[in-house]
Every structure is written in structure tokens, then in C-alpha cells.
Amino acid sequence: MPDEEVLEEGVLNPVKPEIQDPLLKSLLKEEAAPVEKEQPQPLPDPTDEVDCVVIGTGAGGAPLLARLAMAGLKVVALEAGPWHNPSRDFATDEKAQEFLFWNDERLAAGQDPVAFGKNNSGTGVGGSTLHYTAYTPRAQDDDFHIRRDFGVGMDWPFGYDELEPYYEELEQFLGISGPENYPWGKPRRRPYPLAPLPLNGAAQLMARACQQLGIRTSPAANASLSARYYQEGVGWREACTNRGFCQAGCSTGAKASMDVTFLPLAVGHGADIRPNSFVTEIERDESGRITGVVYQQNGLPQRQKCRHLFLCAGAVETPRLLLLNELALNSGHVGKNFMAHTGLQVWGTFAEDVRPYKGIPGALISEDMHRPPQADFAGGYLLQSIGIMPVTFAGQVARERKLWGQPLRAYMRQYNHAAGIDMHGECLPHAENFLELAEEKDARGLPKPRIHFTNHENERRMMRHAEKLMRQIWTQAGAQDIWSFPRNAHLIGTARMGLSGDDAVVNADGKAFDVPNLYICDNSVFPSSLSVNPALTIMALSLRTADKFLEARRLVS
Amino acid sequence: MTYPEGTVHALLQTDLVTEATRTALQARLDAPAHYEPRFFDADTYQVLRAVAARLLPQPERARPIELAPVIDARLAEGRSDGWRYDVLPPDREAYRLGLGGINQAAQKQFQQDFRELNEAQQDAVVEQLAAGKAAGNNWMQLNQGRFFEELLAELTEAYYAHPLAQEEIGYVGMADVPGWTRIGLNELEPREPEEQP
Numbered sequence: 001m002p003d004e005e006v007l008e009e010g011v012l013n014p015v016k017p018e019i020q021d022p023l024l025k026s027l028l029k030e031e032a033a034p035v036e037k038e039q040p041q042p043l044p045d046p047t048d049e050v051d052c053v054v055i056g057t058g059a060g061g062a063p064l065l066a067r068l069a070m071a072g073l074k075v076v077a078l079e080a081g082p083w084h085n086p087s088r089d090f091a092t093d094e095k096a097q098e099f100l101f102w103n104d105e106r107l108a109a110g111q112d113p114v115a116f117g118k119n120n121s122g123t124g125v126g127g128s129t130l131h132y133t134a135y136t137p138r139a140q141d142d143d144f145h146i147r148r149d150f151g152v153g154m155d156w157p158f159g160y161d162e163l164e165p166y167y168e169e170l171e172q173f174l175g176i177s178g179p180e181n182y183p184w185g186k187p188r189r190r191p192y193p194l195a196p197l198p199l200n201g202a203a204q205l206m207a208r209a210c211q212q213l214g215i216r217t218s219p220a221a222n223a224s225l226s227a228r229y230y231q232e233g234v235g236w237r238e239a240c241t242n243r244g245f246c247q248a249g250c251s252t253g254a255k256a257s258m259d260v261t262f263l264p265l266a267v268g269h270g271a272d273i274r275p276n277s278f279v280t281e282i283e284r285d286e287s288g289r290i291t292g293v294v295y296q297q298n299g300l301p302q303r304q305k306c307r308h309l310f311l312c313a314g315a316v317e318t319p320r321l322l323l324l325n326e327l328a329l330n331s332g333h334v335g336k337n338f339m340a341h342t343g344l345q346v347w348g349t350f351a352e353d354v355r356p357y358k359g360i361p362g363a364l365i366s367e368d369m370h371r372p373p374q375a376d377f378a379g380g381y382l383l384q385s386i387g388i389m390p391v392t393f394a395g396q397v398a399r400e401r402k403l404w405g406q407p408l409r410a411y412m413r414q415y416n417h418a419a420g421i422d423m424h425g426e427c428l429p430h431a432e433n434f435l436e437l438a439e440e441k442d443a444r445g446l447p448k449p450r451i452h453f454t455n456h457e458n459e460r461r462m463m464r465h466a467e468k469l470m471r472q473i474w475t476q477a478g479a480q481d482i483w484s485f486p487r488n489a490h491l492i493g494t495a496r497m498g499l500s501g502d503d504a505v506v507n508a509d510g511k512a513f514d515v516p517n518l519y520i521c522d523n524s525v526f527p528s529s530l531s532v533n534p535a536l537t538i539m540a541l542s543l544r545t546a547d548k549f550l551e552a553r554r555l556v557s
Numbered sequence: 558m559t560y561p562e563g564t565v566h567a568l569l570q571t572d573l574v575t576e577a578t579r580t581a582l583q584a585r586l587d588a589p590a591h592y593e594p595r596f597f598d599a600d601t602y603q604v605l606r607a608v609a610a611r612l613l614p615q616p617e618r619a620r621p622i623e624l625a626p627v628i629d630a631r632l633a634e635g636r637s638d639g640w641r642y643d644v645l646p647p648d649r650e651a652y653r654l655g656l657g658g659i660n661q662a663a664q665k666q667f668q669q670d671f672r673e674l675n676e677a678q679q680d681a682v683v684e685q686l687a688a689g690k691a692a693g694n695n696w697m698q699l700n701q702g703r704f705f706e707e708l709l710a711e712l713t714e715a716y717y718a719h720p721l722a723q724e725e726i727g728y729v730g731m732a733d734v735p736g737w738t739r740i741g742l743n744e745l746e747p748r749e750p751e752e753q754p
Contacts, residue, residue, distance in 0.1 A: 089577055092731045095718045096581035101639050109643035117639025200740045241736025251575070355749065357730035358740040390728045391714050398713040399706050402687055404612045405680065412717065413559070415726040416752075440647075443635070450643060 049305040050074040050272075053293055054312055055279050055321070058127020059538040060522030061312030062258035062266065063170075067546035069269035076304055077266070078277040078295050080317075081123030084130070084259070090251035094391040097248040100124060100131045104442050106316060110433065111454035112488060114340050118247075118392075120491050121316070125275050126259035128314065129535065133246045134223040134255050135362055135384065136176050136536040138167045140185045140370060143530040146426065150378035152458070153428045154337075154527040157499050157508035160186065166540035171221075174256035175229035175237070178221035184367035194226045197240060200359030202419035205350060206385040207364055209477035220365040220384065223256035223536075233265035242359045244387055277302070278444070282309065282325045290517050296444075308517045308549070312542070315491035315524040319435050320449045322495065322505075328514045333505050335436060337429035337496050339529040340453060342381060343489035344463045345396075345422040346470035348479025354419045356387040362422075369423075369466065370531060377461040380531050381425025383470065390415055400485045421473060423466040424489065427529045430456050435494055453488065490534050495524035509548035510541065521545040560750045565724040565731070573732035573748060582720045582731060592626040595633035596649070597656075602629060604656045607672045611679050612709055613716045622722060627715040628652065644700045645707070654699045655708060661693025662686065727752065 051073040054061045061077060068075045082099075084090070091097060102121035108114055122128025142149055144156040168190055170176070178192030196219030199207065203219075210217045224240040231237050240254035253260045267273060274297065281294035283303075292305035311318050319335040322328050362384040370380045388396075394412055397403060403411055432454055437447035455463070467484055474482050498504025501513030506525055512518040521542050523534050530537060566586070569579055594602040606625045615621035632649050645651045663671040663682050671682060685691040689702045716722050723731070732748055739746050 091577040091581040092575065092733050093578055093581040093718070095714075096577070098638070103637055103639040105637040106640045107643040108640050113642055115640055117637075121639055198740060201742045204742050241733070242738070242740050243733045243736065244730060245733070251577075352742045353745065353752075354742065355740075355745070357728060358737045389730065390723060390726060391717050394717040395710045395714045398710040402706070402709065404683065404687065404709055405614055408713065409613065409725075412726050415728060 049292075049307060050076050051306070052076070052308045052310055053078060053304055053306040054310040055293070056127055056312035056314065056317070056522065057125050057258060057263060057273065058122060058312065058314065058522065059129050059132075059258065059535050060314070060542050061127065061310065062129075062262040063539045063542035064310060064312070064521060064546035065271050065273075066262040066266035066269065067543055068550070069266045069271040071546075071550050075266070075271045076306070077271060077273045078279055078293070078304070079125050079127075079273065079275050080278045081125065081275065083125040083273070083275040086249060086251045086253065086259075090249040092243065092245055092251070094248050094389050097131075100249050102317075104444075105448055107438055107440070107448055107450040108453070109450055110452040112486075114451060114453045114488050114491070116316070116451075119487075119489065120340075121314070125263060125273060126257045129257040130249055130259065131247050132257070132535050133361055133533075134535070135365075135533040136171075136174075136221045136223045137365065137367070137382065137532040138185060139163070139530040139532050139537050140367075142371065143528070143532070146379055146428075146528045152378045153426075154496070154498070156527050157497060163537065163540045163544065166543045167536065169543065170536060170539050173232070174223045174261055175225050175231070176221055176223050176256070177226040179219045182221070183216050183218050184370060192221060194229065196220070197222055197224060197226045197360050197363060198242070199363045200242070200244075200356075200387055201352065201354035202356060202385040202387050202421075203359070203363035205352070205354070205419050205477045206383075206421055206473060209473045210366060212476055213473065215366055215368050215473070217364050217366045220360075220362055222360050222362075224250070224360055225254045225256075231261060231264075233268040234260060240360065244357045244359055244361065245389065246360060247392070248389060279321065280324075280444075280446070282321065282327055284327075288515060290515060308519065310519045310521060310545075312520070312522045314522050315494045316435060316449050316451065318520060318522055318524045319494040320437065323437050324446065328495075328505055328512045328518060330514045331501050331503060331505055333496060333503060335494050336431075336434045337493035338433045338435055338451060338453060339427040339429055339492040339526075340488035341427055341490045341492070341529055341531075342425040342455070342459050342463050342466070343422060343487045344467055344470075345386065345420050345485040345487065346467060346474055346482060347418055347420045347485065348474040348477070348482045349414050349417050350419055350477070350479055351417070353416060354387075355416050356393070356418055357389060359387060361387040369469070372465065375462075375465060377458045377465065378428065379426030379458070379462070381423045381462060381466055382532060383466070384422055384424070386420040386422050388418070388420060393418065396485050401483060419479075421470045423463070423470065424531065424533055425462045425466065426458075426531045427488065427492070428456065428458050429493055429528070430454070455488070490523065490529070492523050492526045492529045492534065495520050496527045497525040498527060509552070510545035511548075519545055519549060559753050560724060560727040561753060562724070564729060564750045565720045568729060568732040568748065569720065571732070573734050575734060578731050585719050586721070588623065588626070590620065592623060592629070594625075594629045596629045597632075597652075601653065601656050604660060604671055605629070605652075607679065608656070608659060608683070608708070609712050611676070611683050612712050618721075622716060622719045624712050624715045628711055642700070642703045642707070645703050646699070651699060651704055651707070654695045655704045658691065658693045658695035658699060658701075659686065661695055662691035665692035
């Protein structure tokens, strides 16, 4: 294959193929010669230095952006993707919604390559919260101490008590729907502000079978509104209509993505959010202090000077930017400790009409396996019921069952009778699991990230344990034709937080050890994966990072 | 089990579907019958069509849903779904090698190109490919299992994104303007089609 096409691969705007014919090439060249070439424009060099630039507007960037703006700071957020109008532009169609995903190609390596794109990435104002499922369980107390309790992995530099006030603040601010009495974890000081969302078919099947087997379940906590809710800086947000399309974009504003919660709040307090702004360079002075960033906005280079930089681009783009800019690399841990939750799913076919496209996909949860007795692994996992959209389901059936021809079509005709359960469990950091820059370049001319991932003994044992249990639950529920879909979900690690710059990239406040005015806040700073969905904890860290920054600033002044 | 024909088609004409949703689905229904490939050469494109016809056979349809244009257009425009198995070459090269490899496997097994085989012979070649046992030099450069997975997944997703295929499986999630209130087991809204024996 000709070389020039490597550069075109996997990009929205392919590079124009180079002309191969030597004669035509020389003719075109001669003709082009006398025309005056467009000179590259010098970068605008605005004198207006802002207090903070925030890169990324997802769960890591948006809450702190609002916090900093509310403290009166001059803040600019740079978002690689566009600003959408969900009520007008979001279709109830999986293919049409693919613009929500980070579609620059990533290379998946290792024994258990992790899928990116629609599984694990996002772009647009709001980041991947635009298509997160909005599962918002709190992490439990012992989640932060996996090394203390099991002698493996890494402890967080602080515990649950440190994040509890932020969890509480977020649940109230976002309008999280949840049960009156959640059976697991420390008792909460304030109840969830809204009642839980209704149980769909998959949730009812799981509830019934678990009750018979003596496994506790509960309606899940979810950041979609079960009743209309007043959102500061936004106005009334309407209740969820059970569209079941959370993972392909909420068009009603019922789901607490950042674009309908923290970002309007930030804008109301003067934050400047710039969409379609892809950061390429982080500039520094001789002392190593960051002075500003260079970004491409609608194809034009721009510069923004800043006193402080908050890098919140997610566990792939954050380390990629650091590696590209050779920034904060002293610990040797940038790109290392990549983790992805054990996320195996079990599917079955039921006599009942399930219609898996209705209701929030994961309406029911069980954390009974958070620390299962007599387990042969460290940590634990949670279980969730799952509904699913048809194209996603079909793709999984093809990849895992390898059905084709009439058997594939016959199986898919049972779609309305399909229901699933999945797990999210601890993943330990391993030296073999890491992100690096590949030689292959994308259309921006930047090296593609290559992510190595292999489940090790602890993850494999945990998945075996969970698979056995989930199959037992589905058998009890009356499922036929049960099958498993092994996967890993959520991208975690790659710029971890710790007590020492010898083995961590940022300190307990989210501040880089190496760079005086760099903060990092997203799932990349997690020292361990926790055995719950990460979004709520990322947001809690985001608010905490802003508070720590503001506290330090007050001390200096 | 089947669902009544025309369900999705009828729903698309109603206010139960948003304008954005209707636009996306109607475009697939209205896709022209003839598609001129922009990435593949004419022969390779016909191999892709022939393979698609075995992976998702549609003998009951007078005009089968065309799946090959989805892949050809994506490769021509250089679009990606955001990731690639590191063991595979870039998508364009993978598809060229893979479709060429399918022809090599057909030659090895039946001494003819894939397109010239009858359906049973074509299925025999696909079976070998699915089992990772297809013959041919191209497979020295291309991981057969991962290529087959990608090919099958892309065609399958293209098929079930089509309104007629969604109708076939009884999916009417696109008609969501009023929301869903009857979401429990065996609970149907009037606009959800019932299965026919």
C-alpha cells in the first residue's frame, strides 16, 4: 500500500492523496511556482493572560471550571469537539450519533486489546459525559485502600472521608435519582434528592432471580432525573422519558451531562468555553513554568497565555499531551499503570417481552460482591442489569459469538427478549499495561497512542467468579442460550496521584510534582481503579482539585 | 417470530419521531439502488458485495439492503471508529489484503474466484475464514481472526442500523418523542408491534 495513505487513515478529513504520475507532478509544480504562496500567519500573541486554562470539558474539567469561575478567576476552557444542541441535533440513532466519540484512531495492543471509540471516549462540549450511562455509585471506604487490605496495587493518598462532602454536593447539585436506603457503603448524611428511576425488563429479571438466590439488589443511583429539577444557572431540567439512549446522547437534558449542569454554571460566572479547540503545545519559560498553550481552532493556530494549566483530557489524551510535550515526565509514570475495569457481560434470551431499548440501561445494582467472602482475588466488583441499543447489541453478537448468515439473523430476531447483566470490578496496575506514542501518525501529524492491555491473574479470577455468578442468576431468571461477552471498560491510570514524585505524576492535590503550575484532573490520576463506575468520583476529584488550588492561592496572597 | 411489515416505515411519517432521527433513518431508506465505489476498484467491490451477501443473506428481499457502500464510503473518506487492533494494518490496507485473501482462499478450495462460486461453495470459504483456516498468501500479512471479526462486525452494524432490519427485529426505539412509560416485562405501548407467530 502506498505510504501517503497511512497518514490518511482514520481521520475525518483525509489528506489529499499525493499525485503519483511524475509528468503530471512536474507540470503542476511549474504552474504553481509563480503563484505567490500564502505565508503562514504569525500566531496571535494576546497580552491577555488568563488565570487558568482548562483542557477538556468532561467530568474532570467541567466541575473545576465552574468552581474557579465562581471564585472570580478568569478562566478559559479548550474543548477539542463542537458545542451541540442536543434537543435539535441528537438523533435516536446509534450511527448518526457517532460524532460523540473520540474517533481519531487509537491502537489497541496486548492480549486483551481495549476497544475505544464508542466504548471509552468522548468529544464535544461535555466530553464523554455526553454519552456516559450516568451510573453514579459512590466508591466505598475500602476502595481507596486496596494495598492496605490486600497488599497489591496502590492506595489513594486520602480516603473516603475526604471525598464524602463532594459526593454529597454532587448528588444534590446534579439531581441524582436513587433509593432511600442504599444497602452498601457508609450511611449517607443526606438522602438522594430524587426517587430512583423505574426498573425496566432486565432490571426486573435480575431483581427476581437475585431475591431467590439471596443476593441483595437495589435500584441504582443514576444522574438522570426521575422528576423535574431546578438546576442552578440553567433553570428547570425535565424528567427522564426512559428513551434508553443514554450511551448515544441524551436529547432531553434529563441526564446530568456537563453541558446541562456545570458548564452553563461556569459560563454564567464568566468562563469562556472555546469549542473545536485542539491543544497541541504547552509552552514553558526557562524555569519550567507553563506560560500558555497553542491550539488549533477550526484549522487555525491560536495561543492562549495562562498562569495555571488544568489538564483534564482523559486517561488517553492527557498522557498523550504530556508525552508529546515532554512534560511532567520525571517520575517515569506518565502513560504507565493503565487500568480498565473488568467488565464482562452475560446475556440471555427470555420468554418474556423485555424490549431492551426502554429505560435507563442499568436500573438495578448489587454491590454484594464488593468484597466477596472466600474469593481467590484482591478487591471485588459490582453487578448491574443492562438493556442495550440494537446496533451495539448486533456488533457484540458478531464480535463474540461470530454468528453469520441465517443463524445471525435468527438470533437477532430475539432482540426484544434479550437482557444482560454486567460487572465492574477492580483492575490492578501492571507494568505491561501502558500507553505509548506509536510511530504511525494521524492526520494532524501527531503520533497515534498505542495502549497495551492484558488482564492478569487477579482480573481473570475475578471475571471467572463474576461470570459464574451472573450465569447462575440468569439461569435462575429463566434465561435460555446464555453467553458471555468479555470486555474491559473505563480508562483509568496513566498519570497517577501519589505521595511522592518518585512513583506518581501528581500529588494528593492533583498538582504535578515536576511543574509548578500544572494540575491534572480526570480518570488518569486514579491511583487504583475502584470497583465502581468512575464518573462521580472524577467529578468529586474535580471539585476537590479546584478547592485545593484556591486554598493554596489564598495562602500565597 | 416476526413483526408486522411496514411498522417502522409508518412510524417515520409521524410526530413520534424527531426530525433529526427521521433524517438519519430516511437517508438509509432512500439510498440509491446503484452505488459507484469510490475506494475499491470495481472487482474488489464486487467481492465485498458477494461476501456481505453471505454474512447477511437476504433472500426474502427483492431489493436487499446494500451493505458494501457503508464500508467503501468510510474508507474513501478516511473515517475511523476511533480504534484499531494493533495487530491489523490500517483499515484500507486490511480490507484490500483481506478481500484479496478471500479470493485466494476460494481459488485454493475451488479453483475459482469467490464471486464465481455458488452459495454453498461461498459459505464453505466463509466457514474457513471464520475458523481462521482460510488459505492464501495474504493471510501471512493479515491476522485472519481479527480481520474476520472487524468485517463481520462492520457489516452487521450497518445492517441493523437500517430501518428495515430494525423492523425485522421489532425495534421501534426511534419513536421516542412521547417517551416510554410502560417499560417493565411484557409491558408494551400501543406503538410497539406485537410478535406474530
